[in-house]
Amino acid sequence: MADRAGDFGSFEELAMPLFAKLYNFAHWLTQDRATAQDLVQETYMKALRGFSSFQQGTNFRAWMYKILRNTFLTTQAGLKAWASVSLDSDGDGDRPTEPAASETPESVLLARVQQETIQSALEKLPVKFREIVLLCDLEEMSYQEIGETLGIPIGTVMSRLSRARKAMRGLLAEKLQELHDDV
Amino acid sequence: MTCDPWQEKLDAYVDGDGSKEELASLEAHLRTCPSCAADALGRLQMKRMTQAAAARYSPSPQFRLRMETSFPTSRKPVWAFAWMPRLAAVAVALVLIVASAVLWMRHSAREQTLAELLDLHVATLASANPVDVISTDRHTVKPWFQGKLPFTFNLPELQNSSFKLVGGRVMYFKHSPGAQLLFELRNHQLSVFILQDQPGMIPLAMGVTAASDMAFNVETWSESGLRYVVMGDASPSDIHQLSELLRVAGRS
Numbered sequence: 001m002a003d004r005a006g007d008f009g010s011f012e013e014l015a016m017p018l019f020a021k022l023y024n025f026a027h028w029l030t031q032d033r034a035t036a037q038d039l040v041q042e043t044y045m046k047a048l049r050g051f052s053s054f055q056q057g058t059n060f061r062a063w064m065y066k067i068l069r070n071t072f073l074t075t076q077a078g079l080k081a082w083a084s085v086s087l088d089s090d091g092d093g094d095r096p097t098e099p100a101a102s103e104t105p106e107s108v109l110l111a112r113v114q115q116e117t118i119q120s121a122l123e124k125l126p127v128k129f130r131e132i133v134l135l136c137d138l139e140e141m142s143y144q145e146i147g148e149t150l151g152i153p154i155g156t157v158m159s160r161l162s163r164a165r166k167a168m169r170g171l172l173a174e175k176l177q178e179l180h181d182d183v
Numbered sequence: 184m185t186c187d188p189w190q191e192k193l194d195a196y197v198d199g200d201g202s203k204e205e206l207a208s209l210e211a212h213l214r215t216c217p218s219c220a221a222d223a224l225g226r227l228q229m230k231r232m233t234q235a236a237a238a239r240y241s242p243s244p245q246f247r248l249r250m251e252t253s254f255p256t257s258r259k260p261v262w263a264f265a266w267m268p269r270l271a272a273v274a275v276a277l278v279l280i281v282a283s284a285v286l287w288m289r290h291s292a293r294e295q296t297l298a299e300l301l302d303l304h305v306a307t308l309a310s311a312n313p314v315d316v317i318s319t320d321r322h323t324v325k326p327w328f329q330g331k332l333p334f335t336f337n338l339p340e341l342q343n344s345s346f347k348l349v350g351g352r353v354m355y356f357k358h359s360p361g362a363q364l365l366f367e368l369r370n371h372q373l374s375v376f377i378l379q380d381q382p383g384m385i386p387l388a389m390g391v392t393a394a395s396d397m398a399f400n401v402e403t404w405s406e407s408g409l410r411y412v413v414m415g416d417a418s419p420s421d422i423h424q425l426s427e428l429l430r431v432a433g434r435s
Contacts, residue, residue, distance in 0.1 A: 027240035037246050118236035137230045138237040143200045
């Protein structure tokens, strides 16, 4: 309780710059605006309560994302999304099969892909893959930060990220095939 | 198949995550392998497109406001008024500078006026002909100034006092004509300057002022549109006594 106002002040200074990005991440996880708002609000409340235990000098961003993600996983939607993942094993022998279309050179493939298509593919990705792609590509976290956020070793970060991207490419290829068939 | 070990490292290369040695060796391979280079380029494009596409959702202003106000005790006024202490400090500094400048200018003007009048007084005493009209009779001295000054004044009756009128002369101060009267008190000689009272002409505080560094005392006041300055090496009480006599005469 000592210097509580100072705690609040420093928490706000650290946490509020992350607000928009955390909301975006929450929306991607929950796929719903109202649920994302609740998730962000609960994340901030939890973070504020636990701020005194946060070690100054450590990675505050990773700490916030970790709280948000863990909060999400305790919700009904989060549990459901996590349980439904069939592609999320990090074991080496559990790689998703890639569609034949993935053999198309990606540079050619991506040139034809619209932003909506990427977004649609992201939405379809299992949460476990979606979150790691977002943390890496959107938030540009290092593998170390991602490991801290997700609570997994760097090796697992790399293998899961690789599998997530392959799954993403597969979804994009399917989408392109649909578009091609429609034409 | 020979590229498999490199393929596994392409993600780390695109993400900029890996040791310098690993990245350097991979780059060397990419320069010699068009297939891996195209793969790396494709992954990089994919990363960039994902980055752009994923920045999709923004919190509504209402939600942001709700969040910001949900930490009322943390709303530090410094967010909005962080500049206030600095501004206040600058304002105080400016006020001090201006006040100091004004005080210094006033002090300087006061000192200058005092010095000029004292110069006149001392120069008069040092002169072989200190006064133009020599008379102990006020009825002689006063009329002498008629036509020489744009104002008139009364002189006190000194018969029952220790003061003695020596005479008078016309003087100029700040381009305005005035009367300088010389009085004696025992071995002291006192000058009385009578000028038209104009704003800023005599920036001396009313009452007795000690020009202590020069062992002179000065008393000044305004009466009926005239400014009187009495100065000399007599005591302040003597200066004041003569001033009172002049005040009484001025009101009559």
